[in-house]
Amino acid sequence: MDKTTLPRVYAGQKHRIPFFVKLLALSSLASLTCFGYWFSYILEWNHGSQVPLHAAQIQARCRALNTKPGPPSDFYDRTVSDRFVEGTKHVWIRNATIWTGRVQGLEVVRGDVFVMNGIIKVVGHVDLQSMGLNDRDEVEIFDAHGAYVTPGIVDLHSHMGVEPSPSLEGAQDGNSFHGPIVSWLRSIDGLNTHDAAYELAAAGGVTTSLILPGSANAIGGEAYVIKLRQTKERSPTSLLVEPPFGLNTSDINYNIPPRWRHLKHACGENPARVYSGTRMDTIWADREAYNEARKVKETQDAYCEKALAGRWEGLGEFPEELKWEQLVEVLRGRVKVQTHCYEATDFDGFIRLSQEFKFPVAAFHHAHEAYLVPDLLKKTYGTSIHRQVPAVAMFASFSRYKREAFRHSQFAPKVLNDVGIPVIMKSDHPGIVSRWLLHEAQQAHYYSLPEAAALSSVISTPAQTLGLDHRIGFIKTGYDADIVLWDSHPLALGATPQQVFIDGIAQFIHPLTASKSVSGLKAPKTPDFEKEAKAAVEYDGLPPLRPKESTPQTILFTNLTNTWVRKGNKVHSIFNDLTSATDRAERGVVGVKAGNIICVTAKGCERFKSLVDRTVDLEGGAIQPGLVTYGSDLGLEEIAMEKSTIDGPVFDSLTHTIPKILGEEAVIRAVDGLQYQTRNSLLAYRAGVTSGIVAPTNEGGFLSGLSVKFSTSALHKLEPGAVIKDVVALHVSIGKGAQVSTSTQIALLRRLLDGKVKGEVGYWFNQVKKGKVRLVVNVESADIMATLLRLKAEIEHKIFTETNLHKELKLTFSGATEAHFLARELRHAKVGVLVHPRPYPYTWESRRIIPGPPLTPRDFVSYLISQGIEVGIMPQGTGEASVDAWAAQNLRFDAGWIHKISKGRVSKIQAFEIASTNVDSLLGLDLEDDDEEIDPGALVATKGGDLLGFEGKVVAVLQKELGVIHLFE
Ligand SMILES: *[C@@H]1O[C@H](CO)[C@@H](O)[C@H](O)[C@H]1NC(C)=O
Ligand SMILES: *[C@@H]1O[C@H](CO)[C@@H](O)[C@H](O)[C@H]1NC(C)=O
Numbered sequence: 001m002d003k004t005t006l007p008r009v010y011a012g013q014k015h016r017i018p019f020f021v022k023l024l025a026l027s028s029l030a031s032l033t034c035f036g037y038w039f040s041y042i043l044e045w046n047h048g049s050q051v052p053l054h055a056a057q058i059q060a061r062c063r064a065l066n067t068k069p070g071p072p073s074d075f076y077d078r079t080v081s082d083r084f085v086e087g088t089k090h091v092w093i094r095n096a097t098i099w100t101g102r103v104q105g106l107e108v109v110r111g112d113v114f115v116m117n118g119i120i121k122v123v124g125h126v127d128l129q130s131m132g133l134n135d136r137d138e139v140e141i142f143d144a145h146g147a148y149v150t151p152g153i154v155d156l157h158s159h160m161g162v163e164p165s166p167s168l169e170g171a172q173d174g175n176s177f178h179g180p181i182v183s184w185l186r187s188i189d190g191l192n193t194h195d196a197a198y199e200l201a202a203a204g205g206v207t208t209s210l211i212l213p214g215s216a217n218a219i220g221g222e223a224y225v226i227k228l229r230q231t232k233e234r235s236p237t238s239l240l241v242e243p244p245f246g247l248n249t250s251d252i253n254y255n256i257p258p259r260w261r262h263l264k265h266a267c268g269e270n271p272a273r274v275y276s277g278t279r280m281d282t283i284w285a286d287r288e289a290y291n292e293a294r295k296v297k298e299t300q301d302a303y304c305e306k307a308l309a310g311r312w313e314g315l316g317e318f319p320e321e322l323k324w325e326q327l328v329e330v331l332r333g334r335v336k337v338q339t340h341c342y343e344a345t346d347f348d349g350f351i352r353l354s355q356e357f358k359f360p361v362a363a364f365h366h367a368h369e370a371y372l373v374p375d376l377l378k379k380t381y382g383t384s385i386h387r388q389v390p391a392v393a394m395f396a397s398f399s400r401y402k403r404e405a406f407r408h409s410q411f412a413p414k415v416l417n418d419v420g421i422p423v424i425m426k427s428d429h430p431g432i433v434s435r436w437l438l439h440e441a442q443q444a445h446y447y448s449l450p451e452a453a454a455l456s457s458v459i460s461t462p463a464q465t466l467g468l469d470h471r472i473g474f475i476k477t478g479y480d481a482d483i484v485l486w487d488s489h490p491l492a493l494g495a496t497p498q499q500v501f502i503d504g505i506a507q508f509i510h511p512l513t514a515s516k517s518v519s520g521l522k523a524p525k526t527p528d529f530e531k532e533a534k535a536a537v538e539y540d541g542l543p544p545l546r547p548k549e550s551t552p553q554t555i556l557f558t559n560l561t562n563t564w565v566r567k568g569n570k571v572h573s574i575f576n577d578l579t580s581a582t583d584r585a586e587r588g589v590v591g592v593k594a595g596n597i598i599c600v601t602a603k604g605c606e607r608f609k610s611l612v613d614r615t616v617d618l619e620g621g622a623i624q625p626g627l628v629t630y631g632s633d634l635g636l637e638e639i640a641m642e643k644s645t646i647d648g649p650v651f652d653s654l655t656h657t658i659p660k661i662l663g664e665e666a667v668i669r670a671v672d673g674l675q676y677q678t679r680n681s682l683l684a685y686r687a688g689v690t691s692g693i694v695a696p697t698n699e700g701g702f703l704s705g706l707s708v709k710f711s712t713s714a715l716h717k718l719e720p721g722a723v724i725k726d727v728v729a730l731h732v733s734i735g736k737g738a739q740v741s742t743s744t745q746i747a748l749l750r751r752l753l754d755g756k757v758k759g760e761v762g763y764w765f766n767q768v769k770k771g772k773v774r775l776v777v778n779v780e781s782a783d784i785m786a787t788l789l790r791l792k793a794e795i796e797h798k799i800f801t802e803t804n805l806h807k808e809l810k811l812t813f814s815g816a817t818e819a820h821f822l823a824r825e826l827r828h829a830k831v832g833v834l835v836h837p838r839p840y841p842y843t844w845e846s847r848r849i850i851p852g853p854p855l856t857p858r859d860f861v862s863y864l865i866s867q868g869i870e871v872g873i874m875p876q877g878t879g880e881a882s883v884d885a886w887a888a889q890n891l892r893f894d895a896g897w898i899h900k901i902s903k904g905r906v907s908k909i910q911a912f913e914i915a916s917t918n919v920d921s922l923l924g925l926d927l928e929d930d931d932e933e934i935d936p937g938a939l940v941a942t943k944g945g946d947l948l949g950f951e952g953k954v955v956a957v958l959q960k961e962l963g964v965i966h967l968f969e
């Protein structure tokens with residue numbers, strides 16, 4: 001026990017203290033707590049004043065009442081981490097390119113990292129002898145061959161453990177619905193230890209996460225920081241990093257600074273909706289609660305004033321209220337307030353709250369409108385004194401799913417960084433799957449957040465915001481050994497950890513083999529978006545997105561690296577990869593007239609020279625097929641969670657009461673619900689997605705209806721080319737957890753395919769039976785897919801016995817996360833799949849995934865392709881089709897990601913196919929007889945690179961059918 005706990009104030013009071021009392025005061029705090037209460041009342045001293053026996057402890061507590069949290073002054077004297085696991089070998093990572101996080105994220109060191117006892121011992125040059133080690137000491141050596149090493153990724157916003165995967169009803173512990181104020185709840189109390197997310201996130205380089213309660217409440221409770229390493233103890237508590245003292249009723253030491261705590265707040269729609277209130281009600285709930293806390297705090301302060309002066313008379317016990325304890329700590333500035341807050345109204349309200357009750361805010365989370373109101377953010381309490389502007393923790397492109405997120409811009413990180421507000425990218429796992437958090441930073445970087453800020457946004461900045469930057473978020477001597485060894489520059493598309501160390505422990509048994517020639521030590525050279533970023537702010541988040549110009553002119557595109565076009569159901573390269581500059585000058589030329597390619601190569605275009613209206617230098621870019629998006633509600637929505645802006649879900653005879661007049665047999669057509677000029681459509685168009693296929697929205701029902709293929713750029717449905725094909729395929733969903741059993745759903749499908757049903761439904765299933773329309777089944781589970789393959793064979797056999805004709809039932813599975821179990825069977829049955837490129841075990845039915853490197857040698861998509869299965873991809877969103885229209889614009893990165901992650905096994909041509917021609921053919925738009933040289937589909941011109949990476953920017957779309965080129969700049 002430190003000397004400050006000695007009862008020195010007693011001296012001033014001239015009290016004689018019996019020796020045994022001193023002894024007791026010096027004994028352990030635990031025994032004081034046991035006997036203290038009792039002694040304080042039975043021991044009376046002279047002058048009649050009551051001095052509680054544990055007076056010393058009370059005074060220590062009072063003195064420490066406003067001590068700011070932080071590491072103890074001797075923190076860096078530690079030689080062994082408190083999280084060290086006995087028996088762990090030292091780790092020596094040699095010859096790495098080390099991004100340290102220091103110097104505002106600008107420092108990169110070439111050299112080694114040495115790890116001992118869970119702590120980084122050396123960064124730079126390692127000399128075993130000078131460390132007192134010799135060859136006999138067990139050291140695990142990792143040769144990085146020059147590859148990138150960074151500190152572990154820190155996820156500031158995660159619901160791992162409290163919303164575990166696969167999602168089951170028995171473990172939904174993220175949100176309490178017991179009132180707008182539940183500040184006394186603690187996420188650690190709901191932390192499930194079997195969440196599949198821990199290991200998967202670590203496989204993405206994430207080593208630390210802040211586990212927040214959900215956003216159903218104005219104050220949702222305390223959040224805790226965990227590391228994503230399984231412990232021997234297997235308990236939630238053993239995952240914690242620097243938990244607040246006293247969490248487990250031990251170890252309160254008032255002589256060292258307390259540890260940072262975290263509290264979840266929420267503004268806006270979520271708490272207001274859950275409690276059928278308004279924004280006004282939410283802020284009032286906050287004020288009422290903080291007012292209670294303020295009273296407790298003032299009582300404590302008054303108590304301590306007396307206690308420290310030794311005026312014990314009538315003082316009694318230290319005033320405490322367990323219920324308001326967290327909020328009192330907020331008022332003492334010892335809690336990092338983490339606030340879910342989207343829009344200007346809510347920032348304003350919350351900032352007034354922070355001013356009224358005088359507490360700082362660590363970060364605004366989601367904060368989709370933050371970039372529009374940076375000056376407001378700077379008014380948060382404490383900002384001018386401590387210069388701590390709250391950080392803003394965002395998604396890159398996940399937005400517009402609700403009204404509050406409608407005005408988000410992918411340029412928000414850049415805009416905020418430009419005005420000096422700390423930028424953090426976060427997952428909201430499982431909103432965005434935490435494993436892919438780095439991809440959020442990569443996108444932010446693509447949209448002009450500088451390299452150093454982009455890396456910091458998922459590493460050092462969140463570490464600072466957590467108050468843990470004394471031990472995580474940097475590669476620095478004395479820091480925790482949370483280290484990621486990457487296979488390429490971490491901001492490159494598809495960057496994957498070769499190995500991940502948490503507390504110096506390697507997490508993967510079969511790490512990705514370090515490639516001898518580590519390519520791409522430089523961050524991608526991203527496009528110039530200065531104008532677009534400015535427009536986003538200027539137009540209050542809703543900048544015009546239509547092409548700048550639509551022209552039939554003759555345009556000469558020069559300086560191309562590649563030109564790919566659609567030919568029937570395939571993609572072809574017009575000229576091979578042009579690597580040498582002279583080749584490029586000669587061949588990388590494409591002439592376009594009225595949206596049609598009229599010539600290729602400089603020589604070929606010579607004779608059109610006099611016709612050329614203008615020349616566009618693509619700076620090493622490309623012309624490629626427009627991508628086709630399927631798998632979200634794009635085309636039927638504007639703001640997914642606002643009923644008045646979407647087409648809405650279909651009536652389903654199994655789950656809904658159908659309007660009588662429609663009859664049981666109506667088949668809904670998506671074409672009837674199309675909406676044009678939605679921001680998601682226009683953004684997709686700007687990202688090279690020129691068309692979409694969408695089926696009627698079916699939320700958990702069986703029959704969805706008929707899909708439509710539409711243009712993402714048309715003004716309205718009656719414009720030429722707006723509806724590309726009225727009826728594409730017939731869609732049904734079969735899964736568990738529906739209104740009726742899976743086997744009932746199969747029975748229904750059998751009946752429908754049997755031709756026993758009349759009316760419109762009967763007609764369309766008959767078309768399927770005749771092989772004229774493709775049946776697309778939304779299905780995840782391998783068992784259900786196997787059942788469907790049997791049903792297919794059964795129906796085909798029946799057709800054969802009835803008609804003596806071999807008819808192929810055209811069937812496609814969409815979702816199909818467990819398809820790899822049936823690779824041979826799918827190939828044999830000629831059933832292709834539409835899948836998400838990065839599978840995640842959201843549900844029990846989709847839990848058996850191929851996670852991909854570094855957990856498995858192969859990734860899901862390249863494995864399926866290698867098995868001869870036709871694969872198309874759907875944009876990687878949240879796994880909820882009805883809200884994922886925002887993700888359509890990322891289809892190009894998803895396709896490029898597969899090319900990169902497969903290490904070239906999936907070629908660029910195949911990458912284009914899985915995001916265009918394959919999507920068409922898997923939905924029944926087979927162009928078998930089409931031997932036209934160049935397919936009618938639109939072509940996309942990109943500057944600086946192609947659609948499949950972070951270098952290219954879409955500058956034009958060639959609309960052959962419309963006879964024009966759309967120009968974006
Ligand atoms: C580090 O790795 C690079 C790339 O493999 C290699 O060229 C270089 O020689 C290595 N340096 C040392 C000191 O091993
Ligand atoms: C309480 O937590 C501390 C670390 O914060 C740990 O050393 C101690 O063993 C824990 N006690 C119990 C009873 O879990």
Ligand SMILES: *[C@@H]1O[C@H](CO)[C@@H](O)[C@H](O)[C@H]1NC(C)=O
Binds near residue numbers: 620
């Ligand atoms: C072609 O593109 C490159 C960048 O890839 C650029 O440096 C060059 O100036 C461009 N123009 C010509 C005529 O080569």
